[in-house]
Amino acid sequence: MATERKKTYVWEIPVRLTHWVNFFSIIFLSVTGLYIGGPFIHPTSSQSYTMGWMRFIHLLAGYTFLMMVIIRVYWAFAGNRYANWRVFLPLTRRQRHDLGDATRYYLFLSKKPPYAAGHTMCAGAAYFVLFLLFLFQIFSGFALFSYNSPGFFHTLLGGWLTAFMNIQAIRFWHHMVMYFIWVIALIHVYLAVWLDSVEGNGLMGSIFGGYKFITGKEWE
Amino acid sequence: MGEASGSIYDSLRKKGVSRRDFMKFCSLMAATLALPVGGAAKIAEALEKAPKPTLVWLEFQDCCGNTESFLRANDPTVAQIVLDLLSVDYHETIMAPAGKQAEKSLYDVVKNQKGKYLVVVEGAIPLKDGGVYCTVGGRAAIDIAKEVCGNAMATIAMGACAWDGGIPGAAPNPTGAVGVKDAVKDITLINLPGCPANVVNLTGTIVHLLTFGSLPLTDSMGRPLFAYGHRIHDDCERRAHYDAGRFVQIWGDEGHKKGWCLYQMGCKGPETFKNCPAQRWNQGTSWPVEAGHGCIGCAAPHFWDTMTPFYKRIEQVPGFGVEATADKFGAGLAAATAAGLIVHRIARASKKKSSEEEEK
Secondary structure, X not given: OOOOOEEEEOOOHHHHHHHHHHHHHHHHHHHHHHHHHOOOOOOOOOOOOHHHHHHHHHHXXXXXXXXXXXXXXXXXXXXXXXOOHHHHOOOOHHHHHHHHHHHXXXXXXXXXXXXXXXXXXXXXXXXXXXXXXXXHHHHHHHHHHHOOOOOHHHHHHOHHHHHOOOHHHHHHHHHHHHHHHHHHHHHHHHHHHHHHHHHOOOHHHHHHHOEEEEOOHHHO | OOOOOOEHHHHHHHOOOOHHHHHHHHHHHHHHOOOXXXXXXXXXXXXXXXXXXXXXXXXXXXXOHHHHHHHOOEOOEHHHHHHHHOEEEEEOOOOOOOHHHHHHHHHHHHHHOOOOOEEEEEOEEEOHHHHXXXXXXXXXXXXXXXXXXXXXXXXXXXXXXXXXOOOOOOOOOOOOEEOHHHHOOOOOEEEEOOXXXXXXXXXXXXXXXXXXXXXXXXXXXXXXXXXXXXXXXXXOOOHHHHHHOOEOOOXXXXXXXXXXXXXXXXXXXXXXXXXXXXXXXXXXXXXXXOOOOOOOOOOOOOHHHHOOOOOOOOOEOOOOOOOOEHHHHHHHHHHHHHHHHHHHHHHHHHHHHHHHHHHO
16 A cells, blocks of 8 residues: 555553563463463472462452452553553543444454554443453452451452452353453454554554554544 | 359269369360460369359250261260250250250240350251241240340350351342341351350350350351351361362372372362361361261351352352352353454454455
């Protein structure tokens, strides 16, 4: 395409940092979480400390994940227009229109790619759902941990949930929501690669470097 | 029986309980209640003076399991508890009188010792259809509970059923069974959940009341902290195997023979607060996990609904057959998503091809 492209700084450092730290912490949390839920390594030595280490890594990754979510929420208010909380909710007429456009494109009902400088509205809405899932994982995770370590801190972080759900239901949904997150992550990567190839604006590179090369179609 | 007479210590001595055995009992109680140094002496002092409290034992929707537990008390033996430590004036399973005479002894206590006697409730109380699903001597359990518990000094709900409905209260709960805390409001109540509750905790609660004049401190669910303040998992003798990652995987496997952790076999020790690992059962002989069976979480709220399946870590996904674990379901969901995306990619490719052909 011969269109002139404009180099635009879209994803600021906190956005990229939280994205990648979350990427790794979700991998660590999933692997160790699967082990904690159904141990698949079976040491026989009394010197081993497998479950101990798994739980340690899970908790460490959990705390890291919590910090990242806090930073990202802060940045939804302090960051640039692409990071702002408004991009996650279809509040305006324009946004609802974009949501329909993007959805139609993904379902082959339209041939016009969504073209967005930041998130497409479809992505924004999906990330809002993802954010709610993240919140549930944090609260349910700390609710499960509160049985281990009762006290004010863990009651605040998630122990309060035991007043509304029984502990085994919390455990069950803590498992299930992990899979829901996987589903969203798979779709996220698939759509990102696709849009990158169609729109050619450096979408895949932008999550590393922060810049997109936009054509102007994004502002239409 | 009847009116309380003499101190507990006096009557124990009359029955031939030695000073040494009495002090051993006081020490056991002090240890159970986790009292500081000197606790045993304080208990001994109190029991030497305290008059025998009158106790009535109500059975509603129960299996008598807590009575069985009570009958297995060995410190002091049940005979000594029944005859000496307490004045048990009404207990359907072990009392001599029957019929109207038996009922009379219950209401005599309520009338003559208003506000001074103790009640132990065993079993759930059905509320549906006016409480017709459990009646004693023609009276509904709820009416009996309201009158007897309402006039008592304190009520002890013993066992899971008396606490929150237990097994009669499990889904679908056809009789509307609830525990004492939900059936009778505004009474002095302490709960000793478990299926059954351990008699050492019952004796401990009563001794605390006699020694300090108050019920022991309780948690947010009305359970005494001395007995329900610690998680089974944290006091478990198999805990080291858990941390090491050494788990029983099939009943009777090598790990099971070696006494490894029962976590993978669905043990609910990590979800349950009770002093089983310390107090044990049957005269301190053993307890479920020591015997090689996982904890079923019987002291947890609504355990029959929430802690099942007993031999699985977590519940199954409803509506997907018996083997639909959350992990199988979730992995299937992720695989289905990946498959869906592959189909979408193929559809994209064919779409592109056809539009290119159109352009030509």
